[in-house]
Amino acid sequence: MCKECGCGETNGNTRLQFTVEGYTEELAKDVEKALFGLPGVLFVHIHAHDGETTVDYAPKKTKLMDILGVFQKRGLEAQL
Amino acid sequence: MEIKVIKNILGENDRFAAENMALFKDKNVFVVNFMGSPGAGKTSVLERTMEKLGSTLRMAVIEGDLFTSKDADRIDKYGVPVIQINTAGGCHLDANMVQKTAKDIDLDALDLLVIENVGNLVCPAEFALGEDARAVVLSVTEGDDKPMKYPLMFKESEIALINKIDLAPYCNFDRKSAKEDIEMLHPGIVVQEVSCTTGEGIDAWCDWLKAGVAKKKGQ
Numbered sequence: 001m002c003k004e005c006g007c008g009e010t011n012g013n014t015r016l017q018f019t020v021e022g023y024t025e026e027l028a029k030d031v032e033k034a035l036f037g038l039p040g041v042l043f044v045h046i047h048a049h050d051g052e053t054t055v056d057y058a059p060k061k062t063k064l065m066d067i068l069g070v071f072q073k074r075g076l077e078a079q080l
Numbered sequence: 081m082e083i084k085v086i087k088n089i090l091g092e093n094d095r096f097a098a099e100n101m102a103l104f105k106d107k108n109v110f111v112v113n114f115m116g117s118p119g120a121g122k123t124s125v126l127e128r129t130m131e132k133l134g135s136t137l138r139m140a141v142i143e144g145d146l147f148t149s150k151d152a153d154r155i156d157k158y159g160v161p162v163i164q165i166n167t168a169g170g171c172h173l174d175a176n177m178v179q180k181t182a183k184d185i186d187l188d189a190l191d192l193l194v195i196e197n198v199g200n201l202v203c204p205a206e207f208a209l210g211e212d213a214r215a216v217v218l219s220v221t222e223g224d225d226k227p228m229k230y231p232l233m234f235k236e237s238e239i240a241l242i243n244k245i246d247l248a249p250y251c252n253f254d255r256k257s258a259k260e261d262i263e264m265l266h267p268g269i270v271v272q273e274v275s276c277t278t279g280e281g282i283d284a285w286c287d288w289l290k291a292g293v294a295k296k297k298g299q
Binding site: 036037 | 232235267
């Protein structure tokens with residue numbers, strides 16, 4: 001983010017990449033929406049065809065279990 | 081060996097923000113951190129707000145700007161108390177700046193304090209000021225892609241005003257897409273289309289402010 005004030009260096013976000021099995025196009029859109037709705041999630045990118053799912057989030061605001069819960073709730077298996 | 085001590089800037093800011101919040105709570109003043117890009121129309125929305133609420137709510141404005149007092153001069157014309165903070169190039173207001181400024185405002189004589197942040201869709205979202213709520217102004221001339229490009233601002237705001245809505249047909253602005261993106265980023269956020277030219281949506285925005293004031297006062 002902004003290098004002028006350094007806020008991008010201290011916002012504490014982290015980026016994880018999952019491989020998710022079982023996506024359909026609809027499920028991928030549903031997961032994207034659910035992930036974006038979590039606190040601190042600023043970026044989600046899903047390749048439905050190979051399951052590559054990238055999530056940029058603030059661990060202070062959302063726990064990893066909450067992210068995994070989005071996949072599990074939809075019967076999807078996600079691996080880091 | 082020299083050990084570097086790195087100061088947590090945001091931690092320090094949060095301490096000042098907590099003190100501000102306690103002060104505003106004690107004084108029962110509803111405080112809004114008003115954010116958005118340069119040119120989104122933040123000051124114009126405030127002008128329309130003062131026209132609507134000037135006689136019903138006791139209001140003051142803190143104006144954040146890099147260098148000038150142009151926005152404060154506009155607010156001053158409405159007879160509303162206004163204090164200018166010049167950040168001298170700083171891209172956002174911080175809680176310490178607000179704390180110093182708040183000492184010059186008669187909070188006992190206020191219902192509503194609006195802090196218009198520096199025009200910037202990035203940094204202000206990361207710095208709490210002690211506010212009750214955050215409002216972001218997005219104008220249609222900026223494009224409907226901005227919520228997803230600057231997600232934190234929309235995640236951190238309780239209300240998003242889509243301004244200059246009268247220009248939407250001429251700006252290739254997809255209202256549905258912008259609204260859906262904002263609501264996806266922040267489920268439960270209030271999205272209100274407004275126009276400072278036609279007055280569309282200004283009443284709803286003012287009702288939102290009045291509800292915030294009433295809630296703060298426990299009514």
